[in-house]
Amino acid sequence: MPTNKTCHGFADAVSDIPDGASIMVGGFGGAGGLPFRLLTALRDHGARRLTIISNTAGVSMVTGFGWPKGEKPIDHSILFENGQVARFIGTYPVPGSVSLRNAFQAAFDRKEVALELVPQGTFVERIRAGGAGIPAFFTPTAAGTRLAEGKEVRTFDGRACVMERALRADFAFVRAAVADTLGNLMYVGSSRAFNPAMATAADITIAEVDRIVPPGKIDPERVGTPGVYVDRVVARSA
Template identity: 60%
Template sequence: MNKISNSFAEAVADIPSGASIMIGGFGGAGGQPTRLMLALRDLGVGDLTIIGNVAGISKTTGYGWPDHLDPIDQGMFFESGQATKITCSFPVPGTTNPLSDIEKAWREGNAEVDIVPQGTLIERIRAAGAGIPAFYTPTGVGTPVAEGKEHRDFDGRTYLMEEALSADFALIRAQKADTRGNLQYIGTSRAFNPAMATAAAVTIVEVDEIVEPGGIDPERVGTLSTYVDRIVVREAGDPLP
């Protein structure tokens, strides 16, 4: 099966309105599929549910972006009115001026923001990829995170039940792919991208380089081709992180 798409627009063309979309990245531009995000914005579909980690930090703080470029983050889908919900661990810094696009949309009643502790968020995604429907964690007990969730005691300690988190699509970033779809990551792109690749019905990958099978050291393969549906390579010298 040929998994290589001719363009970013082609790779996202079948994403419908109402879809749930995981977007990789750890913080700032680290491991973020920037070109795929821009293609999704240009596609214009709406009522999207976004699932990510640090969602609105780049545009409000410039974190992780060169000074000569305008920062891009997941808040772009709230600025454009395309997203109506986000599940994330850190939507915006505690105090920002001006407000992020996510917080603006939330304050105006146009978006739902579901905040999940970071460790719980990645474990919910990992569990979905592993076929585990739910798990127990002590994180969040006694806080608003615990509201409406099952509580259970193990060895004298209280835990919350958290459900697995999957999505219709995952947009992720890797350093390198082979033509079969095996992926190699670098730096913080290892944090959320590999788990998201396993937890979505369709996984679309933005890479810096595509090589022939055998071009990735087997010890460096971070995601197996089984989980990858489409690959798009960035142009050499692309200025965006």
């Protein structure tokens, strides 16, 4: 295991992502917790036919959701605009208003991207299961709906439950406040979001952080993701 997981820049951090890769992207929807500089580097890198696994498919660039006033939002939309995504798995692919169309919806309407819609609780549990090595689980969520079509259904204690398979990815992009050079991550507030779960469920986890410190500078009680799950860290100043 490397003793220093620091990358020299964002382009370096994503340079080996191939066409056809699956990538989990952390954050809830706004700027907090979203590794948008990694997304920008991925756009510039140009890998195509990607599967993106994330809570949203990018709503901030058309709504301003979760971004400070005066800052131009950046989100997943830049990948859809660039024609790099073949499939999206997530919870909230489009804005809540029919009058607002994001880049995902435009690509979906052109039949350029496939969608797997997942209820939010099921979504994060599928990721958690992937990180824990659990291949599948049963949940009552979505039983009797279109989202249960084609899936095994069993009855437990009188309730119909749908079998959901775990989610894993080739790469995970996560965002944290602080990392040490060993990859231990500290999150702040609600920016934690889906990041800790996703960090455990990918073959290679890349963390975008505000700053990098030497080992021992993060209080062990504040570590949200142990370094064993993290392969690369890159500072936003890089």
